[in-house]
Amino acid sequence: MxxxxxxxxxxxxxxxxxxxxxxxxxxxxxxxxxxxxxxxxxxxxxxxxxxxxxxxxxxxxxxxxxxxxxxxxxxxxxxxxxxxxxxxxxxxxxxxxxxxxxxxxxxxxxxxxxxxxxxxxERGAARKGAYKHLMTGVSAMLPLVVAGGLLIALSFVFGIEAFKEEGTLAAALMNIGKGAAFQMMVPILAGFIAFSIAEKPGMAPGLVGGMLASQIGAGFLGGIIAGFLAGYVAKWMKQHIKMPRNLEGLKPILIIPLLATAVTGLMMIYVIGEPIKYVMDGLTNWLQALGTTNAILLGLILGGMMAFDMGGPLNKTAYTFSVGLLASNVYGPMAAVMAAGMTPPLALWLATLIAKNKFTTEERDAGKAASVLGLAFITEGAIPFAAGDPFRVIPSIIAGSAVTGAMSMMFDITLRAPHGGAFVLAIPNAVNHVAWYALSIVVGTLVSALLLAVLKKPLQPKS
Missing domain, CATH: 3.40.50.2300 (Response regulator)
Structure with a gap:
């Protein structure tokens, strides 16, 4: 067999x-x-x-x-x-x-x-695909983002500015979260992008390039560019630098790390870093000065992206964009993205309750599980429903998530924790307007659930 x-x-x-x-x-x-x-x-x-x-x-x-x-x-x-x-x-x-x-x-x-x-x-064969390389970096970065973000949020339990008093627990939590975990975020992102491209020889230049991006102020965008630059430089050197057989062992531990780190570092300092810093500063200033109309439009787009593929490339793009802005003290997009990501599973759970005749027993049971996943900000809980009826489910949940994202930005809601779903609301000061935030999630959930109740066809009676 x-x-x-x-x-x-x-x-x-x-x-x-x-x-x-x-x-x-x-x-x-x-x-x-x-x-x-x-x-x-x-x-x-x-x-x-x-x-x-x-x-x-x-x-x-x-x-x-x-x-x-x-x-x-x-x-x-x-x-x-x-x-x-x-x-x-x-x-x-x-x-x-x-x-x-x-x-x-x-x-x-x-x-x-x-x-x-x-x-x-042949275990070291080259791997292809820019998206996969990026997601390898994001995957390695996320535990730092989540741990650091939640520790920062916990520091606000003692007061929104309690961390400024030296020697306190709030100051220690802030130092761990923002001073350590968040400082490693961009280097790890860049290092693992480079590792995905060139394996171990790409790790050192990727980490160094990412650290330089942080120091220069180029942010997560600079880290992404540094990761790809370091990875492809190291990969080119692996393929083209030839040495005597008895010295081949020096390539991955000395020659490539040395040369690729030097090339990546010099490019970041003299060529790439400052222009990317200018772009990041411009983006940050634009986001901080958003008018109501533009804020609503941004929330609408980010919210729709979160529901479009439920954990796929668009979803991860919106999430990574918002996470990267946390280090720049821009917290609005993070709130919109998390609220919009919670909405699809919650809406499908609600739809199975108000339109039972349009869902099978198995789907109604799956709806109960989806409610828990939604509260935990796991958008993937909607996938089984979308897979079974994509042309009705996906437009319905996009609409609800877009509404939630737009409302979150309209109410100027900020979120300082990058994950945790509804459970983050229990942390004092993690969300600035808890009631409006909850309302945004509820309204988006209702919009999607009602659309599903209308668009879904009743089940055919068994013969």
Whole structure:
């Protein structure tokens, strides 16, 4: 019997990763197919695939938006898709993988042992895709953002300016969150973008480039550019610098880190840094001086992006944009994005209550789970519903999230924590206008739920 392997990974490692794995496992069980799924989520790598299992597998399914070390699958048939595709169409992916022709036998080192050695030797194969490189950096950065942001929010429990008094717990929490975690945010983003492109040789120049972006004031935008610059410089050097065989070991630990760090650093200081700082300062000043009309329009756009693909590229773009602004003390977009991201799962839960005749028993049960996911700011709770009826569900939730985002910006709501959902509202001073914030979420939820109740077709009675 053909054996399949799969890897699932999303940028945050929270919902998509495990929903995709469960979807593949469930479908494979129904079809009687042997499959093992490696998840690369927020808690780390689970069910890691061994070299022997890779060599024995007929094909590999990669459902990921971040780096999954796919060089280890060199020579094997691979089906590669975004992580959301494994949730929406697991059966199609499994069938496609089964239909892949078996890998050609090796002319030397044939057999299982030879395939294992080949997988080890080619584990460092180059990976492609700018979006995946960016999401690898974002994925590594997010734990720092969330931990640092929540610690900053907790410092406000003692008063909005209590951290200014030296020696207090509030000051310590602020120092940990903003003075340490947030200071590492941009370097880690840049370092892991470069790592995704060039592997270990890209890490040092990426980290240094990101730190310089922070010091210059180029912010998260400068960090992204530094990461890509460092990664591609290091990758070019890996491919083009030739050394005697007995000195090859110096390339990844001395030659490339030294030269790539120097090139990246000099480019950031003399060429890239100042123009990007100018752009970031302009963006920050524009956001801080937004009039009501422009603020509403920005909230409308960010809110719609959060619901459009529920954890996909547009969703992550809006979230990353808002998170990056936290370091510049711009807190309005973060509030709009989190509120808009909570709305879709909450709306679907409410719709299953007010229009029961339009949802199956299974969907009504899923609605209960979606309510909890929505409160926790996990937009992916809406995916099962959107996958089943995209042309009615997606426009409905976009409308509600857009309304929520627009209202949040209209009321000039600010949020100092980058995650936590409704539970952040319990932290004093984390949100400046709690009542208006809650109202924005409720109104957007009602808009989407009512649209769903109208647009969804009643279930057909069973014959």
């Amino acid at each position: 053909k054996k399949l392997l799969a890897v699932t990974a999303c940028p945050t490692g929270v919902a998509h990763t495990y929903m995709a794995a469960e979807s593949l496992l469930k479908t494979a069980r129904e079809k009687g197919i042997d499959i093992k799924v490696e998840t690369r989520g927020a808690v780390g790598v689970e069910n890691e695939l061994s070299d022997t299992e890779i060599a024995e597998a007929h094909a590999i399914i990669i459902a990921a938006d971040t780096d999954v070390l796919e060089g280890r699958f060199a020579g094997k048939p691979v089906v590669k898709v975004p992580v959301a595709q494994a949730i929406k169409n697991p059966a199609g992916l499994i069938e496609e993988a089964l239909d892949k022709p078996a890998a050609a036998p090796q002319s030397s080192n044939s057999g299982l042992a030879g395939q294992v050695e080949k997988a080890k030797a």
